[in-house]
Amino acid sequence: MRAIGWKSLAAAVLALLCALQALALLRTAPAWLPAAIDLSLPRGAEMVLGRAELAAPQAGTTHLRLRRDGAGAWYAASADGVQGLRFERGPERLRGGARVLRAGQQFQLGATHYRVSAADAGALTFGDGAHAWEYDGARVRRDGEVLAACPGAGPGARLLGLWNRWAPPALGVARALRMGGNLSCGTQLGNAGAASGSAQIVFEDGVAVLSAATGPERAPLLVMENGVPRDLALAEQALxxxxxxxxxxxxxxxRIEGDVLRLQPRQRVALFAEARSALPQGVRWRWERRDAWAWPAAASWWLAGAALAGLLAACFARRRRTARSAPIRIGAACALAGAGLGLLLLQRAGQAPGVAPTLLLSWAALWYTLAARRASPVMTAGVVLLAAGLLLQLELGIGAADTSWLRHFQKTAAASTLGLGLAGIAMLLAPGQAPRQARVELLLLVLAGAALAALLLQVVWGNETGVFDLQPVEFAKLALSVLTAHCVALGLGAGDGRASAPLRWLRLASPALLFIVLLAVALVQVDDYSPLILLLVWAAAMLLAWSCAARKAAPALLVALLAAGCLLGLAMVRGAAPVDVAQWQFYGERFGVWLDPAAHPHTGQQLLLGAQAIAHGGWFGADGLLGLAALGGGALDALAIPAVQDDFAPSFLLGRHGLIAGLMLWALQALFLGALLHAAWRAWQDGSRARDYRQAWLGRFRCFVLCGGAAFVFGHFLLSWGTNLAFFPVMGQPMSFLSAGGSHLLFFIFPLLVLGSPAAPTIEENPPCRSTSNTKP
Incomplete structure (x- = not known):
């Protein structure tokens, strides 16, 4: 009866959230966008187009200059030197204001002339008459000597410089060579006649590319072409x-058709309330209305079939519990997973369906998961939180003035459909008995190797946003939690006395190695220390869980004292008088913004705009009706907050729906964390009651995996709320479930939901007597 009660309550909340999503979609105002832009230009003439004529909504002053020569060929360039132009010619990718450097090429920055003496694959040599410079994409040598780190460089930059200095060239981390300024250091080439960063050289596909800087105060970068110096920022590209x-x-x-250049906008296109706009001569738009029910022709039938299968399976699962229904439920889960993957691929190809089909598929996945026979409190709370996040991302998408914001909702919905489908398959096919420990250890070693390889890929080829549109750090969080749980579970039990020394070393070293690599990635790739705080929260929580399991009071007391000390230190720093934090040379600017954001209006605009939105929302939202009157309306003020779809999603929630809605979300998040800890406690009890060493190990293993996962989720909640409410001096972390997500959901949240469900391998109450203790016979 109790289970029926909380499931019924969750179903009612989910139904309310789905109704709000439908209401927001139905109340969306009509919007128009250009399906094609036709540009007509006589031979020998030119025109300058701004972003408005090209339906490009981004702020800025970039203008496109088009020209036709006497033979009718088309050319394009930046009209003002501010870059942001890209040209695709088959597999080739070109940027405006850029040139490939080759041997014999000459260029001039300020009053200094440079000549390229050699340009090979992955190596560039050039000189200015006084020095010879060598650049290989990772390090810079002047007259054969590697440049030292720049003064004031942070620990991440210094660590990266040391790695590039001693690592083999193939393992070097790519760093751009920047030109300008008075000092030559790191990967910066000094030039007294130009500001720092006036030009840069990077390797793209093995060739060195020289590009001009952006901004009105740039120093002219001249490139010699046929003996004539040309400003590279204004150089033309043939179309x-x-x-x-x-x-x-x-x-x-x-596409060029005679005297007409036809452009078809595909990404981030401005939306208009009416199908008319003032256009200059020679520019003509063909309008189309934004269609919420747009279906890609090649995918319409199987997307609709997946949604229908998920909904029917959800209804069927509620009515029948027989073994014959299992293939139907597995088939529906496979259909949902395939539909989610298809949505991701279609979005990647620029052919994402409309909002309505995407929303229907996400509803099918949510209700299918909630109606599952083994839906646990962890899974149920996660589904409701996921529905709240989809509502928030939908409001941001339909309230924007261009088409780009909807991609966050579509990506989150696609990832949710895929992840919930895979979770359904995992819960239905999970074995009922504990797997062999040797197989699990082999799988864990493979998992650790994959996580380390993905992190190294991000360091070498990616940046703080990830690599190949993925975030390997989310997968590494899962691997770290699982490996640490395995080691703690073995340490608390008798373990395997016959294990070889290398295997025992790997058991102990894998979590530590992964932890060190995560710290290195946080220092090198992220210009903020919030990942370090997240790891510290996780480490403290795991120490607390181990101390409780081992019945040791000293570590638990130490964790409590450290937490109290951190809170006291933050309060003292917050109340102290402003100081010159720049002299700290370690994230000093971040502390300065946190202490006095009004004194740093540019870097502190996240805090300032977020605080303004929260204050405007009050208790009952900006409309006074918990945001119900604003559903489907514009959200232009909130969209001005940087990263509002990720780190500052709570600011939009509090501004649109008020503090009452925020309190309800806090309660739901607390229930989710409580469900995780309750599942961990149940797993520990099952392991303690087990009479077989494998079942005992499995109970302890699941317990500490859930504790580690709960620690990471709690860290995300804590840092996200703390950033939005200005409690912590960090740039922020995305809030689990609420922020736009792909990698965080697929690689961390959904595996955690599966492990917190009873569909994971269960503990046998009365297994065949293989042993009478928790030790191996």
Whole structure:
């Protein structure tokens, strides 16, 4: 009866959230966008187009200059030197204001002339008459000596410089060579006649590319072409065989038809309330209305079939509990997983369906999971939180003035459909008995190797946003939690006395090695220390869980004292008088912004705009009706907050729906964390009651995996709320479930939901008597 009660309550909350999503979609105002932009230009003429004429909504002053020569060929360039243009010619990718450097090439920055003496694959040698410079994409040598780190460089930059100095060239981390300023250090080449960063050289596909800097105060970068110096920032690109042009973040397919250049906007296109706009001569738009029910022709039938299968399976699972229904439920889960993967691929290809089909598929996945026979409190609370996040991302998407914001909702919905489908498959196919420990250890070693390889890929080829549109650090969090749980479970039990020394070493060293690599990635890739705090929260929680399991009071007391000390220190720093934090040379600017954001209006705009939105929302939202009157309306003020779809999603929630809605979300998040800890406690009890060593180990293992996962989720909640409410001096972390997500959901949240469900391998109450103790016979 109790189970029926909380499931019924969860179903009612989920139904309310789905109704709010439907209401927001139905109340969306009509919007128009150009399906095609036709540009007509006589031979020998030119025109200058701004972002408005190209339906590019980004702020900025980039203008596109188009020209036709006497033979009728088309050319394009930046009209003001501010870059942001991209040209695609088949597999080739070109940028405006950039040139490939080759042997014999000459260029001039300020009053200094440079000449390229050699340009090989992955190596560039050039000189200015006084020095010879060598650049290989990772390190810079002047007259054969590697440049030292720049003064004031942070520990991450210094660590990266040391790695590049001694690592083999193939393992070096790519760093751009920046030109300008008075000092040559690190990967910076000094030039007294130009500001720092006036030009840069990077290797793209093995060739060195020289590019001009952006901004009105740039120093002219002149490139010699046929003996004539030309300003590289204003250099033209021929449009022959060009298939797409990018202006800022707006991408347009390009096709030349006689005297007409036809552009078809595909990414981040401005929306208009009416199908009319003042256009200059020679520019014509063909309008189309934004269609919420747009279906890609090639995918319409199987997407609809997946949604229908999920909904029917959800209804069928509620009515029948027989073994014959298992294939139907597995088939529905496979259909949902395939549909989610298809949605991700379609979005990646720029052919994402409309909002309505995507929303229907996410509803099918949510209700299928909630109606599952083994849906645990962890899974149920996660489904409701996920529905709340989808509502928030949908409001941001339909309230924007361009098409780009909907991609956050579509990506989150696609990842949710895929993840819940895979979770359903895992719960239905999970074995009822504990797996062999040797197989689990082999799987854990493979998991650790994959996580380390993914992190190294991010360091070498990615940045703080990830690599190949993925975030390997989310997968590493899961691997770290699982490996640590295995080691703690073995340490608290008798373990395997016959294990070899290398295997025992790997058991102990794998979590430590992964932890060190995570710290290194946090220092090198992220210009903020919030990942370090997240790892410290996780480490403290795991120490507390181990001390409780081992019945040791000293570590638990130490964790409590450290937490109290950190809170007291933050309160003292917050109340202290402003100081010159720049002299700390370690994230000093971040502390300065946190202490006095009004004195740093540019870097502190997240805090300032977020605080303004929260204050405007009050208790009952900006409309006074908990945001119900604003559903489907514009959200332009909130969209001005940087990273509002990720780190500052709570600010939008409090501004749109009020503090009452925030309190309800806090309660739901607390229930989710409580469900995780309750599942961990049940797993520990099952392991303690087990009479077989494998079942005992499995109970302890699941217990500490759930504790580690709960620690990471709690860290995300804590840092996200703390950043939005200005409690912590960090740039922020995305809030689990609420922020736009892909990697965080697929690689961390959904595996955690599966492990917290009873569909994970269960503990046998009365297994066959293989042993009478928790030790191996």
């Amino acid at each position: 022959t065989q060009v298939t797409a042009i990018g202006v800022g973040r707006t991408r347009m397919l390009a």
